[in-house]
Each structure stands twice: as C-alpha cells, then as structure tokens.
Amino acid sequence: MEQRTPDAEAGARVLVVDDDPTVAEIVTGYLDRAGYVVDRAGDGPGALARAAAHWPDLVVLDLMLPGMDGLEVCRRMRGRGPVPVIMLTARGDEDDRILGLEVGADDYVTKPFSPRELVLRVESVLRRSRPAPAAASGPLRAAGLAVDPAARRATKRGAELALTVREFDLLAFFLRHPGRAFAxxxxxxxxxxxxxxxxxxxxxxxxxxxGKVEDDPARPRLVQTVWGVGYRFDAAAVSGEE
Structure with missing residues (x-):
C-alpha cells in the first residue's frame, strides 16, 4: 500500500511540467515520496494532453518551456477549469515573477530551488484550495459580495467569481476583517x-x-490602498448602494 505523509492530501494529483528532465525527475521524486500522485510533461502540448486525460489537483509549471511557454499553458488550462498553479522560473527577474502571477499563478519558485521548499509550497497551496470544514467558517457577506469558505465559492451580486486559490483566500480574509488596514x-x-x-x-x-470585485478597478472603493501602510477592505464605501 502506498504510504502517504500526514500533510499530503489524499489522492492529490500533481502535474509537473518542465523541459529539463533532471529537474522534472528530482521534483517528481520528492513529490512522490511526499505521497502525491505525480504526472510529468516536458512541453506545453504534452501538459495539456496530460491534464485532459487526468485533471490535476495542482500544476508545477516551468515558465520557460519550448514552443508554448508556461504562461500560455496556464491560460489554456485555466480556460478549461480551475486548478492551482505553482510557476517555476529560471530567472530571478521580477518581471517574470509578476507576469506569472498576473496570468493567475498561485505561487512561484525561482530556480535553483530547494525541492523540500517546493513540496512545502505544494502542500500549502493544496491545503488552502480544499473546501474548509462546514463548522470552520460560515458564509461571509458584504457590499454585494458573498464568500462561502466551506464550498470555496464566491459571488458578486449573485454572479460567480472565478478566483484563484490565493485570490479567494485574500477576499475571505478581507471580509473577515472589514475596516482594518493591513500591511x-x-x-x-x-x-x-x-x-x-x-x-x-x-x-x-x-x-x-x-479586477474581479470592483465595479471600476481603476478607482477601487472596496479594496483601498492605505498609503504608507497597505490595504483596507471598506464595505461601507458601497454599502449604501446595495
């Protein structure tokens, strides 16, 4: 019987996409020992084919792939359905990291990286992507937004919001702490x-x-910037209009 570590989500399938066979083999080995079911692909078309055959619970995706790069793979996979993505980038370039996050990556790791750190990142993203126990937190509502942590669903005026794992967690956190500024x-x-x-x-x-919760993202009223501090969720800014 396959042995699983306590932190590995039961039955979690991870798709590793990297054109460097050495990197892919090392990552696959660490994830396998951590108790995950691992699929591998060496390029974008292969990744999409693997995902179509066995939809993953999470994708570890190299940014610099031949032909179809990781950004395009991420876009196409997200077009088929929600899936957490951890992006790998060989360059420490901030522009690369931000670009990966902009297309919806939930996390990123810069090469060279510690395989153990990557496994911890996988565990963290998967843990947060799973529905929470019903008793852990009830539905959250404010300013036309509704978040159900147990079902991992969020809506705006009744319309479903397509949020990544981290976007969902961020919105839920803001709704739990309205009016408070956070660095x-x-x-x-x-x-x-x-x-x-x-x-x-x-x-x-x-x-x-x-971009997903504001009526005018260029003039945000809900998630406000507090200069010199950080951000504050201000439900009162639109509460009178609901």
Missing part, C-alpha cells in the same frame, strides 16, 4: 502563511482581486 507583510503572513517573501506577490494579487 503587505501582514497579508503575506496571514493569507500566504509566509514569514518572508517577495511583497510584489501581494501587490499583484490585490490588483487581480480588484
């Missing part, structure tokens, strides 16, 4: 569970979230 460092710790990291991750996710 980016606090949001990274409370929402991502990281004590350190690139704060542009938070900035990009706030921008993406605004």
């Amino acid at each position: 980016r460092e606090e949001l990274m710790r409370e929402v991502w569970g990281w004590d350190f990291g690139d704060l542009s991750t938070v900035t990009v996710h706030v921008r993406r979230l605004r």
